Amino acid sequence: MKPIIEVTDCSKWYGQVLGCASINWKFGSDERTRGTAASTGNIVGLLGPNGAGKSTLMKMIVGLSTPSRGTVRLFGEDPFHNPAPRQRLGYAPEHEKTYDELTALELVSFLARLSGVPTNQAIAAAKTALDRMGMSEHIGRPIKGFSKGMRQRTKLASAIVHQPDLLILDEPLTGVDPMARIDIIDRIKRLAADGTSVVISSHVLYEIEALTTDIVVIYRGQVLAEGNIYDIRRLIDKHPHRIRVECDRPRVVAAAAASADHITRIAFERDAVVLETRNPDACYDLLGQTIVREQLHVTALTSPDNNLSAVFDYLTSGGAA
Amino acid sequence: MSAPETNITPTAPAPTRSTAAIYDLGYKRYVGNRVAASARWRVIMRNQLSTAWKGWWRLKFPLGTALMISLVAGAVMYVSSNKLFNAIASKGMGLKFSDGIVPFSMTFFARAGFIFSLTVGASVIASDAQSGGFTFYFARPVRPIDYVLGKFAGLLLATSLIMMAGPLFLAAERLGLAETTSELIDLLPVLGKAAIAGLAGALLYAALPLGFSALANKRRTALALWAGAYLIAGSICSGIGLLTNTPLGALDPPTAITSLTFHLFDVEWKGRSAMVPMPYAIGAILMYVVIGLGLAWWRVNNSRSTGVGGAP
Amino acid sequence: MALEPIIVVDNVRRHFGAIKALQGVTAEISGKIIGLLGPNGAGKSTLLKCLLGLVPFEGRATVLGMSAATDGAAIRVRVGYMPEQDLLLPNMSAVELCAYAAELSGLPRSEAVQRAHAALYYAGLEEKRYQPVDTYSTGQKQRVKLAQALVHDPEILFLDEPTNGLDPKARAEMLELISEMPGRRGCAIVLSTHLLGDVERVCDQAVIMHRGAVKFSGTVAELRQTRGGDSEYTVSVRDNAHDFAAALTQAGLANEVTSPVALRVTVDPAIGPRQLFALAAAAGAQLRSVEVQRDTVEAAFLRIIGAANDDATAQANQAKAGAA
Numbered sequence: 001m002k003p004i005i006e007v008t009d010c011s012k013w014y015g016q017v018l019g020c021a022s023i024n025w026k027f028g029s030d031e032r033t034r035g036t037a038a039s040t041g042n043i044v045g046l047l048g049p050n051g052a053g054k055s056t057l058m059k060m061i062v063g064l065s066t067p068s069r070g071t072v073r074l075f076g077e078d079p080f081h082n083p084a085p086r087q088r089l090g091y092a093p094e095h096e097k098t099y100d101e102l103t104a105l106e107l108v109s110f111l112a113r114l115s116g117v118p119t120n121q122a123i124a125a126a127k128t129a130l131d132r133m134g135m136s137e138h139i140g141r142p143i144k145g146f147s148k149g150m151r152q153r154t155k156l157a158s159a160i161v162h163q164p165d166l167l168i169l170d171e172p173l174t175g176v177d178p179m180a181r182i183d184i185i186d187r188i189k190r191l192a193a194d195g196t197s198v199v200i201s202s203h204v205l206y207e208i209e210a211l212t213t214d215i216v217v218i219y220r221g222q223v224l225a226e227g228n229i230y231d232i233r234r235l236i237d238k239h240p241h242r243i244r245v246e247c248d249r250p251r252v253v254a255a256a257a258a259s260a261d262h263i264t265r266i267a268f269e270r271d272a273v274v275l276e277t278r279n280p281d282a283c284y285d286l287l288g289q290t291i292v293r294e295q296l297h298v299t300a301l302t303s304p305d306n307n308l309s310a311v312f313d314y315l316t317s318g319g320a321a
Numbered sequence: 322m323s324a325p326e327t328n329i330t331p332t333a334p335a336p337t338r339s340t341a342a343i344y345d346l347g348y349k350r351y352v353g354n355r356v357a358a359s360a361r362w363r364v365i366m367r368n369q370l371s372t373a374w375k376g377w378w379r380l381k382f383p384l385g386t387a388l389m390i391s392l393v394a395g396a397v398m399y400v401s402s403n404k405l406f407n408a409i410a411s412k413g414m415g416l417k418f419s420d421g422i423v424p425f426s427m428t429f430f431a432r433a434g435f436i437f438s439l440t441v442g443a444s445v446i447a448s449d450a451q452s453g454g455f456t457f458y459f460a461r462p463v464r465p466i467d468y469v470l471g472k473f474a475g476l477l478l479a480t481s482l483i484m485m486a487g488p489l490f491l492a493a494e495r496l497g498l499a500e501t502t503s504e505l506i507d508l509l510p511v512l513g514k515a516a517i518a519g520l521a522g523a524l525l526y527a528a529l530p531l532g533f534s535a536l537a538n539k540r541r542t543a544l545a546l547w548a549g550a551y552l553i554a555g556s557i558c559s560g561i562g563l564l565t566n567t568p569l570g571a572l573d574p575p576t577a578i579t580s581l582t583f584h585l586f587d588v589e590w591k592g593r594s595a596m597v598p599m600p601y602a603i604g605a606i607l608m609y610v611v612i613g614l615g616l617a618w619w620r621v622n623n624s625r626s627t628g629v630g631g632a633p
Numbered sequence: 634m635a636l637e638p639i640i641v642v643d644n645v646r647r648h649f650g651a652i653k654a655l656q657g658v659t660a661e662i663s664g665k666i667i668g669l670l671g672p673n674g675a676g677k678s679t680l681l682k683c684l685l686g687l688v689p690f691e692g693r694a695t696v697l698g699m700s701a702a703t704d705g706a707a708i709r710v711r712v713g714y715m716p717e718q719d720l721l722l723p724n725m726s727a728v729e730l731c732a733y734a735a736e737l738s739g740l741p742r743s744e745a746v747q748r749a750h751a752a753l754y755y756a757g758l759e760e761k762r763y764q765p766v767d768t769y770s771t772g773q774k775q776r777v778k779l780a781q782a783l784v785h786d787p788e789i790l791f792l793d794e795p796t797n798g799l800d801p802k803a804r805a806e807m808l809e810l811i812s813e814m815p816g817r818r819g820c821a822i823v824l825s826t827h828l829l830g831d832v833e834r835v836c837d838q839a840v841i842m843h844r845g846a847v848k849f850s851g852t853v854a855e856l857r858q859t860r861g862g863d864s865e866y867t868v869s870v871r872d873n874a875h876d877f878a879a880a881l882t883q884a885g886l887a888n889e890v891t892s893p894v895a896l897r898v899t900v901d902p903a904i905g906p907r908q909l910f911a912l913a914a915a916a917g918a919q920l921r922s923v924e925v926q927r928d929t930v931e932a933a934f935l936r937i938i939g940a941a942n943d944d945a946t947a948q949a950n951q952a953k954a955g956a957a
Contacts, residue, residue, distance in 0.1 A: 050772060050800040147673040174797070177672040177827050178934055203800050206830045284871065284919050291910045298906055301923040312801050348818050351748070351786040355739030358706060364736045375724060453719035457781070460685060460714040461737045462706040625687055 002076050004028030004166050004197055005061055010070035012056050019056035021221040022070070028166065028197040030075055041165075041197040043188070045208035045308075048218035049316060054201055057218060058168060062091050075165070087116040090159035090196075094170040098143055098151070104130060105139040108158045115162040129161040130154070133187060149180030156184070160191065167191065167198045173207055185210050205308045215308070219316055229308050232315075239305070239314045240264045240276040243283055246300040247272070247291075256290040257283075274304070361463055365471025366478070373441045373479050380479050383437035390429045391487040395494050398422040402498055411588050419498055423491045423515055424586040427522070430484050431575045434526035435551065437483055439544060442530030445472055446620060447543035455624045465621045473614065476527040484526065485519030492516075511586075518582040521603075524610050525574055532613030535620035559595050568597040571605035581606065638663040639789060639821055640684060645692035647679055654679040655690065656845035662823070664838030665815035668853070669825040670934060671842035677825050680842070681791050685709055697788060710738055713782035713820075717793040720778065727753055727762040727769075727777045731784045738785035745784075752780040755818075757806065771798040775807065783818065790814070793825045811835055829931040833857075841934060843941045856933045864902045865926040868909060869895040871919040880916035884908075897926065 003026040012019040028042055048054045059065045060072045063079030063086055072078070074085040098107060109126035117125050130139050133153040138146070143154065152172055159167055169188075173181055188211060192198050202208055208215065209229075216226040225232050233241075245253050250273035257263045262279035277283040280303075291298055304310070356364075373380040398419050406421040449455055458468055492515035499505040530547055537543040555573035562570030570576045576595055580602040583589070590596060597605075638661040647655040655676045671677050683690045686705015694701040696708045722730060731749035736742060753762050756776040761769065766777055775795065782790055795811065796804045812835040814820055824836060832839060832853070839856050841849040849856065870877050874890045881888045886908075887899040900906050906923050913920045928936070 047801070049802055050770065149673060175794075175827070178670070178829055178931060179672055179938060181827070182931075182935070203798075203804060204828065204830075205801050281871070281919075284921055288910055288914055288920060291907070292914045296907065298910065298923065300925065301920065303922060309801065309805070313805070316802060348751075350819065351740065351744065353744065354741070355710065356736075356741060358739070361737060361739070364733070368733055372724065448723070452721065452723050453716075454722050456716050456718065456720040457722060457734070458737070459687065460709065460716070460720075461734065461785075462709040462739065463737055464706065 001029040003073075004030050004075060005199070006071075006073040006076075007057070007061070008071050008073075010057075010060065010067045010072055012053075012060060012065070012068050018053075018221050020053045020060075020067075023053075023057060023218075023221075023223055025216065025223055025226070027199065027216075030165070041192040041195050042214065043192050043198045043200065043212040045212055045215040046199055046201040046218065047203075047205070047208065047215055047312060048224075050203075052218045053221040054218045055170070056221075058170060058199075058201065062086070062089065062168060083116070087162065088165045090115075090162065090164035090167045092155045092159040092167070092169045092172055094174070096155060098154075100144040101142055103140050103142050104135060104146075104150075104154045104157075107143060108154065108161055111158040112161040117162050125161050125163075126157070129157040132160065132191075133157040134183060147177075148175035149177055149184075152176050153180070153184065156187075160196070165196060167196055169198065169200045171202055172200065173202065173204065181207070205312060209308045217312065217315055225315055229311055230306065233306060233311050236311070236314050240278050241280040241283070242274055242276050242303060242305045243280065243287070244269075244272055244274045244300070244302045244304055245287060245298060246302075248297040249294070252294050252296060253287070253290055256286065256294075260286055272300075358462060358464065358467070361467040362471035362474065365458075365463075365468060366474040369445070369472050369475025370478055373475070379440045380437065380482075383433045383440065383483055384479075386436060387430055387433040387483045387487045390426060390433060391490050394422050394426040394429070394487075394491055398491065398494060399498070409583075409588050409590055411586070416588060419495055420586075421588065423488060423495060423511060424518075424582045424588050426491060427488065427518055427582040428575065428579050430487050430519070431522060431526075431578050433487075434480055434484050434522055435575070437480060438526055438530035438551075439548065441479070442476055442527065443534050443544050443547035444540040445476070445531055446534040446617060447537045448534070448540045450538045450624065451540055455621075459625050465618065465625060468621055469614065469617050472617070473527060473531060476531060477523060480523040480527045481519070484522040485516060488515040488519045514582075514585040518578070518585055521581055521606050522578045525578060525606050528610040528613030529574065530613070532616035535616045562597065563595045568601040570595050571597040571601040574605075574609065577602045577605040577609075639697055640823075641693075641695045642680070642684075643693040645680070645683060645690050645694050647683060647688065647690040653845055655683070657692070658842070658845070658847050660840055660847045660850040662838065662840060662850065664821065664852070666812065666822045666824060666836045667838040667840060668832035668836035668930075669823055669840050669842070670827075670829065670832065672938065674844075675842040676845040677842055678793070681714075681793070681823075681825065685712065685714065685791070710785070711788045713785065713787035713790045715778050715782040715790065715792045715795055717797060719774075720781075721766045721774060723767055724765055726765055727758055727780070730766060730777065731781050734781040735784040740785055748784050748786070749780070752784040753777075755783065756780040756810070772800070772803040775799060775803075779807075779810070783820075788820050790820055790822045791825070792822060794827070795824070796826070796828065796831060808835055829929070829934055833930040839930070841937055843938055844945065848937050848941050853930065856930060857928045858933075864900050866898050866900055866906055866909070867891075867895065867922075867924050867926050868898055868920060869922045870913070871921055877913065877916055877918040880912055880918070881909075884912055886912075894921075 005025070005027040007023050007025040010023045011021050027044060046054055060067055061074060061079065063074070063082065066080045075088055077085045079085050102110070105123070105126055108129055109122040112122040112125050113119055127139065130136060133156050135150065135153050135157060138150060143151065146154065156172060159169070173184060176184065185207065188198060188200070200208065200211060213229050214227065215229055217224045247253065250268060250271065254266050254268070254273050257266055257275050260282070262277050262282050263275055264278060265276035267274045275283060287301070290296070402417065402419040404418050405415040406418055409421055409425070410416050411420065449458070489512065492511045495511055496505055496508055499508055533547040533550065534543045536546055551574060555575070559570040559573040559576045562568060571580070576597060580596045581599065583596055584599040584602065640662040642658050642660050645655055645658045658676070658680060669677050679688070682688045683694055684696050684701050686701045686708050690702070697711055699708050701708060725733070728749050731752055732745045735745035735748050740748065756779045758773060758776045758780065761773055766774065769777065775798065779795065792811065796807050799807060808831060811822060811824065814822055824832070826832065836853050838851065839849065839853050840847060871894070874892065874894050874896050878888050878890050878896055881898055889897045891897060898909065900908060909923060910920060
């Protein structure tokens with residue numbers, strides 16, 4: 001199965017400024033079996049500090065620029081100046097000045113035609129796309145009067161109007177209020193369930209977490225990590241896992257933990273103890289036994305760094321593992 | 322990344338001399354005086370002037386032009402003191418170069434003033450609107466009057482340098498070229514006249530561009546509007562006025578300034594000229610100053626409640 | 634910082650023609666870091682403008698004891714504002730800008746320059762401060778925006794979407810700065826944002842607005858009331874949740890499997906969650922997390938806005954029925 005995006009040893013520099021350095025990345029599998037139960041699109045989060053090379057990489061994938069070295073393949077072809085693979089791609093960039101005087105329907109059908117939808121089907125396709133984004137009531141209104149949430153939805157509609165197999169979304173939720181946020185996240189999930197693969201780039205980590213557990217981290221122009229968040233976490237040896245136990249006698253827990261050699265650090269908080277361990281599995285077992293044996297009143301057991309925010313932090317503060 | 326803060330108080334050792342100390346660098350609130358609101362405009366004025374002074378092209382270039390004009394005119398005045406100016410006359414008698422240079426040079430100083438309005442004046446308010454400066458100013462305790470007054474004062478100081486310094490220098494040179502003491506005394510009013518003409522020019526070239534800069538949200542639009550109005554509309558008015566022998570030319574700023582100067586110095590063109598009578602010249606200048614400041618005031622008041630805060 | 638309210642609004646109304654931006658906003662706001670939340674068009678920015686004394690309104694509003702209707706300028710001396718949109722003057726360096734800002738707020742020249750540097754240190758802008766702001770990255774611009782809001786030593790800061798455009802690390806740093814400010818600089822903060830996760834992280838109070846009125850005003854803890862009164866827990870296990878669910882059901886505890894490794898359980902309030910560990914040990918399951926089920930700020934927010942929407946629809950229907 002061919003990957004949808006295949007980046008091989010790709011580097012990009014502008015004069016002295018290095019955008020990407022030897023990136024190797026494969027994403028998705030190009031099966032033309034949409035709509036069957038077997039095909040669910042993947043969603044992957046593309047993360048990285050500003051200036052790390054994420055946007056440079058996206059521009060190359062989308063065909064807006066070409067690598068200085070190496071290759072970028074979209075659906076198996078070079079996307080630069082090549083409309084064929086780009087017709088299966090929907091791209092919603094971060095900043096977009098639209099033609100504010102147009103109505104939503106006019107804009108989306110215009111962009112549909114630009115994306116290769118035959119003219120006689122453009123309006124119908126635009127209506128469907130806007131409907132999928134929950135904008136059916138507003139299709140006749142000029143974009144000038146739209147709120148940020150409505151603009152983002154219109155942008156998304158124009159990215160899906162030609163029924164692409166791959167969606168690349170750059171910060172699709174900026175400025176969108178909480179209700180619209182949840183709604184758009186939901187719609188993206190539904191698009192994936194229907195077979196579209198989605199690459200979403202965002203700085204707001206808990207939004208990525210709401211959508212997917214697969215991430216790619218770009219740091220200093222290279223792919224630093226990729227895969228499932230929890231698997232990545234397990235691989236970060238340098239940072240032992242933190243486990244927090246909130247209970248009535250934290251020192252009892254601490255005493256039991258102190259003698260285990262996978263424990264690297266013990267810290268106390270009010271009514272709680274935070275353990276750091278190199279072997280979380282053994283630690284949880286130890287805790288389970290201690291709690292039952294000592295009849296401890298536990299009110300909470302959590303792992304403060306088993307989330308995307310902590311993983312990202314560990315990865316990008318001076319390199320990982 | 323935040324300011325270091327230590328709250329350790331040193332404990333004095335038993336002997337009388339302590340040999341170490343750690344100082345509390347933490348945050349201290351400001352408990353001093355605050356400058357009165359009525360003096361804020363001076364802050365804005367100083368800022369306007371220092372912004373104009375940055376770079377070689379904003380104020381320094383037109384100032385350099387004015388300086389050059391002064392030097393050239395001064396040289397001409399010196400070298401050809403006794404020859405007669407053929408194009409212009411005074412009270413029916415031929416006018417000498419040394420007497421005619423001061424009023425005649427005003428046309429050129431007006432051009433330097435116009436250059437300044439292009440590099441700075443006509444983009445002041447539009448630039449603030451474009452960059453979000455209104456939010457910057459009005460989220461603070463700055464009143465519209467402080468803003469307008471401060472910007473105007475800053476521009477006025479700059480235009481005064483351009484349009485008053487030169488003429489005053491030339492007037493002084495004229496006095497210096499006087500041959501007798503009584504002639505000198507007779508000529509003293511020339512200094513006053515040069516100052517008035519220069520001031521009129523300075524006011525006009527500060528206020529009217531400021532008003533135009535209030536008409537647009539983008540620097541370039543404001544500059545285009547100003548250049549268009551000044552050059553094109555101005556020349557049209559001047560041309561029509563010349564052809565039809567009406568004082569319509571007073572609406573052309575450089576014509577108004579030059580006419581005012583010529584009248585002050587009792588100078589006439591021989592034959593037809595674009596000059597307009599004194600009352601029209603003064604009226605036009607005053608009208609433009611009022612319009613300019615009025616537009617600025619209106620725009621700023623308008624923006625206060627809408628331009629600040631909220632989603633774009 | 635204060636148990637006394639720092640901002641008091643009483644039936645504040647503001648409309649432009651037919652649009653009612655604020656329809657009777659009433660609240661007493663106190664606390665250290667207050668989140669101001671609401672959908673677009675709820676009136677948050679209009680409220681902030683009213684509090685800064687920039688637009689006329691009906692009703693009463695006081696900030697730090699001063700009336701917003703008459704003492705706007707005095708309020709702006711003591712309140713700092715970091716807006717969402719740009720406000721940086723071109724061709725000035727960060728230091729010049731902050732010193733200018735301080736002077737415009739009434740500080741004398743020398744004090745202004747000193748405080749400009751101190752504010753920039755606090756905001757984390759180092760050597761870049763001497764270069765013109767036009768050359769800054771988004772993160773650096775946000776820091777300057779923060780510095781110019783703090784430079785004149787305000788007692789309250791209004792921050793509008795301060796983490797916009799920042800990458801995760803800068804975002805975390807900004808949030809940390811914000812959470813330290815009441816302690817470090819003795820000022821209270823009103824944080825207007827759509828990112829409810831941020832609110833959960835730093836705010837102790839919240840005010841929720843919808844369609845020009847306040848729908849909730851109180852502590853974040855109140856907002857996130859525990860559901861089911863402290864006996865509903867979310868639990869995650871290492872292995873199969875269904876196996877553990879069976880053990881729980883056998884022990885008579887109501888439960889629901891939510892994912893291959895997670896469940897919701899109702900425990901016996903007399904014993905508490907401790908029994909879960911005993912049951913897990915007996916069933917051979919390893920518990921990985923146990924937490925009381927609490928509304929996130931997001932869930933609470935949606936609940937409140939949803940209820941407000943229902944109210945509005947009900948009223949509209951009533952009006953229609955009345956008219957018919």
